[in-house]
Amino acid sequence: MTRETALWRRLIGARARGQVAYPVSFLLQLFSTSLLFFVELAVVALMFRQVDRLGGWRLAEVAFLYGLSAVAIGVALCLGSGLVAFPDQIRQGGFDQVLTRPASAFVQVLAADLRLDRLGRVLNGLIVFGYALVVLDVEWTAGRLLYLPVVVVSAAVVFGALFVLEATLCFWTTQGLEVVNAFTFGGATLSQYPLHLFDGWLRRLFLFAIPVGLVIYAPSLYLLDKHDPLGLPGWLRFTAPLVSALFAAVAGSLWRVGVRHYRSTGS
Amino acid sequence: MGSGDGGEPMVVARGLGKTYRVATHRGGALGALRGLVDRSGRDVRAVDGVSFTVDRGEMVGYVGPNGAGKSTTIKMLTGILVPSDGEATVDGLVPWRQRKALAARIGVVFGQRSQLWWDLALVESLDLLRHVYRVPKDRFAINLAGLRDLLDLDPFLATPVRQLSLGQRMRGDLAAALLHDPAILYLDEPTIGLDVVAKARVREMLARLNRERGVTVLLTTHDLADVEHLCRRMIVIDRGRLLFDGAIDELRRRFGPHRTLVIDLEDGDPAPAAGPFCPGVDWVRADGPRRWLRFDRDAVPAADLIAAVAARHRVRDLTIEEPAIEDIVRRIYTEGMGTP
Amino acid sequence: MAPTESPPLPPIAGEEGLGGVGGLTTPVRLYLAVAQRSFRRHLAYRAATLAGLFTNAVFGVLIASVFTALYRSRATEGGGERIAGFDVAEMLVFVWVGQSLIMVLHLWGWWDVAQAVRSGDIVSDLMKPFDFYAYWLSRDLGRAACHVLVRFVPTMALGMLLTDLALPRSPLRWVAFAVSVLLGLLVAFAFRFMVNVSAFWLLDVRGVGYLAYSAVNFLSGFLIPLTFFPPWLRGIAEALPFRAMVMLPAEILLAKRPVAAALGVQLLWAVALTLLARAVLNRAIRKLTVQGG
Numbered sequence: 002m003t004r005e006t007a008l009w010r011r012l013i014g015a016r017a018r019g020q021v022a023y024p025v026s027f028l029l030q031l032f033s034t035s036l037l038f039f040v041e042l043a044v045v046a047l048m049f050r051q052v053d054r055l056g057g058w059r060l061a062e063v064a065f066l067y068g069l070s071a072v073a074i075g076v077a078l079c080l081g082s083g084l085v086a087f088p089d090q091i092r093q094g095g096f097d098q099v100l101t102r103p104a105s106a107f108v109q110v111l112a113a114d115l116r117l118d119r120l121g122r123v124l125n126g127l128i129v130f131g132y133a134l135v136v137l138d139v140e141w142t143a144g145r146l147l148y149l150p151v152v153v154v155s156a157a158v159v160f161g162a163l164f165v166l167e168a169t170l171c172f173w174t175t176q177g178l179e180v181v182n183a184f185t186f187g188g189a190t191l192s193q194y195p196l197h198l199f200d201g202w203l204r205r206l207f208l209f210a211i212p213v214g215l216v217i218y219a220p221s222l223y224l225l226d227k228h229d230p231l232g233l234p235g236w237l238r239f240t241a242p243l244v245s246a247l248f249a250a251v252a253g254s255l256w257r258v259g260v261r262h263y264r265s266t267g268s
Numbered sequence: 269m270g271s272g273d274g275g276e277p278m279v280v281a282r283g284l285g286k287t288y289r290v291a292t293h294r295g296g297a298l299g300a301l302r303g304l305v306d307r308s309g310r311d312v313r314a315v316d317g318v319s320f321t322v323d324r325g326e327m328v329g330y331v332g333p334n335g336a337g338k339s340t341t342i343k344m345l346t347g348i349l350v351p352s353d354g355e356a357t358v359d360g361l362v363p364w365r366q367r368k369a370l371a372a373r374i375g376v377v378f379g380q381r382s383q384l385w386w387d388l389a390l391v392e393s394l395d396l397l398r399h400v401y402r403v404p405k406d407r408f409a410i411n412l413a414g415l416r417d418l419l420d421l422d423p424f425l426a427t428p429v430r431q432l433s434l435g436q437r438m439r440g441d442l443a444a445a446l447l448h449d450p451a452i453l454y455l456d457e458p459t460i461g462l463d464v465v466a467k468a469r470v471r472e473m474l475a476r477l478n479r480e481r482g483v484t485v486l487l488t489t490h491d492l493a494d495v496e497h498l499c500r501r502m503i504v505i506d507r508g509r510l511l512f513d514g515a516i517d518e519l520r521r522r523f524g525p526h527r528t529l530v531i532d533l534e535d536g537d538p539a540p541a542a543g544p545f546c547p548g549v550d551w552v553r554a555d556g557p558r559r560w561l562r563f564d565r566d567a568v569p570a571a572d573l574i575a576a577v578a579a580r581h582r583v584r585d586l587t588i589e590e591p592a593i594e595d596i597v598r599r600i601y602t603e604g605m606g607t608p
Numbered sequence: 609m610a611p612t613e614s615p616p617l618p619p620i621a622g623e624e625g626l627g628g629v630g631g632l633t634t635p636v637r638l639y640l641a642v643a644q645r646s647f648r649r650h651l652a653y654r655a656a657t658l659a660g661l662f663t664n665a666v667f668g669v670l671i672a673s674v675f676t677a678l679y680r681s682r683a684t685e686g687g688g689e690r691i692a693g694f695d696v697a698e699m700l701v702f703v704w705v706g707q708s709l710i711m712v713l714h715l716w717g718w719w720d721v722a723q724a725v726r727s728g729d730i731v732s733d734l735m736k737p738f739d740f741y742a743y744w745l746s747r748d749l750g751r752a753a754c755h756v757l758v759r760f761v762p763t764m765a766l767g768m769l770l771t772d773l774a775l776p777r778s779p780l781r782w783v784a785f786a787v788s789v790l791l792g793l794l795v796a797f798a799f800r801f802m803v804n805v806s807a808f809w810l811l812d813v814r815g816v817g818y819l820a821y822s823a824v825n826f827l828s829g830f831l832i833p834l835t836f837f838p839p840w841l842r843g844i845a846e847a848l849p850f851r852a853m854v855m856l857p858a859e860i861l862l863a864k865r866p867v868a869a870a871l872g873v874q875l876l877w878a879v880a881l882t883l884l885a886r887a888v889l890n891r892a893i894r895k896l897t898v899q900g901g
């Protein structure tokens with residue numbers, strides 16, 4: 002386990018080094034990229050020119066959701082670059098070579114690509130997140146302070162697991178399936194808003210099938226001390242780490258089934 | 269366990285078979301979605317009950333026409349694919365059950381694809397592989413020094429892999445496959461796309477490798493000159509079935525029984541261009557003063573034939589030609605294994 | 609029939625007839641043939657189409673829900689029925705027009721020309737006896753025609769199925785809308801083309817890609833109607849060509865503007881951007897021929 006982590010760090014490090022060869026220009030690029038993502042937040046802000054509260058939430062509270070969601074998917078996108086690039090790798094036969102090496106196939110796939118420019122989204126999320134934390138008048142109890150980082154990590158894990166599932170699908174289809182975008186990027190967009198704005202199948206989909214709502218909206222109810230119009234059980238606010246671990250475990254097992262399928266079919 | 273003991277063969281394959289299920293493509297793109305639920309399709313029997321063994325230190329050519337099942341066999345013997353039927357061990361391990369353990373003991377080169385990091389310098393790629401294969405630092409230093417010498421890597425060790433020529437890249441890939449002292453090296457078309465000089469160079473390196481380090485080599489190629497230069501033994505498969513397994517000399521004897529005596533005559537000698545010379549020996553071709561006499565290697569001793577020819581004709585020079593292995597294999601591909 | 613089997617560039621029918629002795633094969637026919645092939649090719653990408661429709665449906669419902677919630681919140685706060693000049697029904701039309709037009713206009717993710725630049729294929733394309741810009745435009749028009757069929761119409765239908773979308777019934781407005789979308793496409797294509805051609809100068813077009821993506825999303829009205837903007841920002845947005853892509857067609861469909869004036873603005877931008885794109889292309893070609901790329 003530690004050995005695989007060390008290997009991952011080394012492989013990723015080799016890819017990162019070239020991209021940050023000029024740190025100043027890299028940071029500038031990151032910053033300008035992050036600015037571009039502000040248009041999404043601008044849309045939220047423009048809506049709040051018309052109302053004080055959207056579904057009972059104020060701008061700073063929605064900004065909190067936005068920041069959380071952007072950081073989570075940004076981290077997952079960046080660290081999961083290899084998963085996003087997996088359709089190409091499998092189509093070009095690169096996965097065969099992965100299997101000829103005495104190391105975890107997953108670690109090798111994960112480290113097969115790294116797109117640091119995707120950190121622009123993380124930076125953008127962090128800025129918005131910082132703004133929200135400053136403006137919000139939440140009482141930062143020890144419980145909230147401790148839970149906040151757990152929630153961020155949990156949300157990133159859920160998005161990461163979604164990318165694992167997307168990659169796993171390639172073992173059967175050998176090509177990327179765009180449908181998954183509706184879940185990953187749809188989930189990212191949806192989680193920028195309070196979940197109770199949505200109803201019917203959309204809400205159920207992103208609450209129970211793809212637990213984005215359980216790791217962003219539900220914990221935020223606790224963190225921001227909000228009333229829950231959906232009437233979800235109170236303890237659901239505290240299940241983010243458990244949910245993300247379970248979801249990751251499911252994605253991980255499906256990945257292993259996928260690898261076995263590949264090895265038995267050669268597809 | 270198992271490794272290092274000279275007695276047991278390096279590779280044992282018994283009745284190895286692989287059936288691919290190929291989804292029948294409907295209307296192109298919908299198939300991607302349908303493929304998830306609907307597993308119908310047709311079966312392709314890529315490898316069909318192949319058995320052979322490879323001894324330690326041996327260098328075996330594994331040849332066959334396109335689609336014969338060579339790469340599939342190699343993928344099963346490396347643990348990339350699980351066979352549909354049959355058994356195999358490599359260095360005492362079952363490849364598809366002990367994939368990671370085996371991976372540390374084998375080296376694989378797919379000529380069509382590099383395993384090096386495209387945007388890193390060759391030496392950095394090799395260093396990363398050191399970690400992947402957990403090669404101790406001092407061992408790595410010794411091996412790298414040896415490989416730099418053997419494969420002449422120094423001129424491009426610091427060059428990004430994407431800028432290497434095909435021949436350089438192949439040498440880099442060979443180095444990558446050898447860093448961890450594998451007991452066996454699988455080479456799937458290692459000379460593909462190389463020019464004559466680069467080919468000769470790779471061959472010479474492989475020969476040295478086998479000679480000096482005793483690495484077992486299983487080699488697939490479409491250039492039979494590779495096999496002729498490197499291997500004493502050859503396995504021929506076609507449509508997944510093993511057609512021949514034995515010494516190359518044996519192949520010649522069985523499928524190319526005719527040798528050719530090429531004679532340069534003095535001017536004016538009336539030797540015919542075609543027709544019988546004596547039982548088992550025929551004139552087959554003429555070009556200026558040069559004549560070709562085909563004879564059966566078992567029926568007619570070469571020395572006797574030369575004496576007989578010299579007695580009847582004025583001979584300036586002569587040579588004996590063996591049938592080109594390429595011609596024999598081409599005949600096997602096109603005509604199958606029927607009596608030659 | 610598999611999409612991967614179609615050649616990257618369609619063989620050009622009657623290429624040699626161009627300016628030839630017969631004079632029967634006019635350039636127009638050539639470009640028509642190019643557009644036709646492109647149309648058929650895109651018709652074959654069925655899995656991608658289904659996946660895309662699913663994504664449109666999810667995002668359409670998602671954005672529609674947010675706007676509906678906005679109107680509800682406004683009502684609880686005692687505000688009027690109209691926000692930024694639209695009532696909630698009109699806003700739904702706006703949202704679904706945006707979703708339906710994504711692929712017709714190909715708002716993002718079009719890198720064909722940049723790839724040709726990077727791979728060097730562009731050299732052989734430039735040597736062919738046709739107008740490079742017109743050739744790619746024909747391809748894009750064929751593609752867009754296909755996407756009207758397989759993306760615009762079904763996405764609108766999904767909108768009606770999944771939300772309370774009610775579309776205008778006046779045929780005349782739909783005709784005006786169609787013309788407006790065509791002009792919007794000319795603008796969108798010219799813009800995309802310029803972004804692609806910047807690959808001649810930039811090693812990595814990713815940054816330009818992000819910039820273009822954000823500008824189109826925000827300033828075209830795709831994410832939110834420009835009428836939501838504060839006056840200063842609206843002034844900027846209305847001075848830029850992006851609104852010709854989504855905002856003006858949607859406003860024409862919803863009868864928010866005099867049709868002739870709106871179409872006139874679009875036409876001006878279409879002409880201006882096309883000329884500009886061609887000028888940029890000529891510069892790029894000069895760089896290619898003078899400096900060897």
Ligand SMILES: Nc1ncnc2c1ncn2[C@@H]1O[C@H](COP(=O)(O)OP(=O)(O)OP(=O)(O)O)[C@@H](O)[C@H]1O
Nearest residue numbers: 267268288290312314333334335336337338339340
């Ligand atoms: N992943 C796969 N899925 C389905 N069929 C496959 C797959 N890989 C190979 N095949 C089929 O199996 C057969 C054997 O293929 P293989 O690649 O082993 O041949 P080969 O001897 O290496 O050929 P070549 O000399 O062309 O490399 C061929 O008919 C091929 O089409």
Ligand SMILES: [Mg+2]
Nearest residue numbers: 338339340456
């Ligand atoms: Mg092969």
